[in-house]
Amino acid sequence: MNGDTLKNEAGLFVEEVFVKQKKGIEEFLTAPYAFVSSKTADIYGAKVSSPTAQKTDLDASKYAGIVTQAAFLNHYSRENDATTSIIRRGHYVTETILCRDFSGAPPPPTLGKNADFKTNREYISNLTKVCGGCHTQVINPPGFALESYGPSGKFRLTEDADPSARINPTGEFVFADESKIEFKNAVEMLKQLAKREETHQCYAKKLIEGLYAKPTSKDDGELLLNLAQESRDGASGYDLIIKALTSDRVLIRYGK
Numbered sequence: 001m002n003g004d005t006l007k008n009e010a011g012l013f014v015e016e017v018f019v020k021q022k023k024g025i026e027e028f029l030t031a032p033y034a035f036v037s038s039k040t041a042d043i044y045g046a047k048v049s050s051p052t053a054q055k056t057d058l059d060a061s062k063y064a065g066i067v068t069q070a071a072f073l074n075h076y077s078r079e080n081d082a083t084t085s086i087i088r089r090g091h092y093v094t095e096t097i098l099c100r101d102f103s104g105a106p107p108p109p110t111l112g113k114n115a116d117f118k119t120n121r122e123y124i125s126n127l128t129k130v131c132g133g134c135h136t137q138v139i140n141p142p143g144f145a146l147e148s149y150g151p152s153g154k155f156r157l158t159e160d161a162d163p164s165a166r167i168n169p170t171g172e173f174v175f176a177d178e179s180k181i182e183f184k185n186a187v188e189m190l191k192q193l194a195k196r197e198e199t200h201q202c203y204a205k206k207l208i209e210g211l212y213a214k215p216t217s218k219d220d221g222e223l224l225l226n227l228a229q230e231s232r233d234g235a236s237g238y239d240l241i242i243k244a245l246t247s248d249r250v251l252i253r254y255g256k
Helices: 003-020 026-028 072-077 086-097 120-127 130-149 186-193 196-212 218-232 237-245 248-255
Strands: 033-036 054-057 162-166 171-174 178-185
Touching: 003 033, 003 072, 003 186, 003 237, 026 186, 026 196, 086 120, 086 178, 086 196, 120 130, 130 171, 171 218, 178 186, 196 218, 196 237, 218 237
Parallel strands: none
Antiparallel strands: 033 054, 171 178
């Protein structure tokens, strides 16, 4: 699959959510549509004949937001053997969407081949079983859920190399406050993540850091909490940016 095609379709989705619809992180993580062209239609099981990407409704029981789209799933697969990457996908969800800090963690295990296991999930579970604090509770579960999508992003029920090996996308995720969610598949997981305070705080944190061009500090605490709450209440990304740029933190800094 051409990387430029996937990048373009992902970019159109971002523009649709944040610019045209003026929505926020919840829509970004749960929207049951994508921009699809004839080049990517087969991945989504969609009927699109045009080479130009167009907004396309998808099966809402299989697709939810950017994380279930081909651009993300294809990028976070293993290039060397054309298989999915549970660890890379799960790590992205946990670090980027939830802002979980893994600094100081030991290096990832050497993967090698998984010939002794029927499924990729069984292989990764065995490989990381001694790393319960990070892998078992927070990295592997999102990756397990996303095993329902092959290396290209195409939805599947069984392993590509073995149709008798059924994918198990269920899991349990543990948050920083030790609360948990359980899910049966990626769509269910993403819908729950989109409602969590931790997700909205991470979104607010990234907005502040992007706009202020510096890491957040304790001085940003009140603004961060306010933006996170407004995001959780349904505020658009556009509205949050305006609020951040007109906050007392900025006005004081520039003497307004």
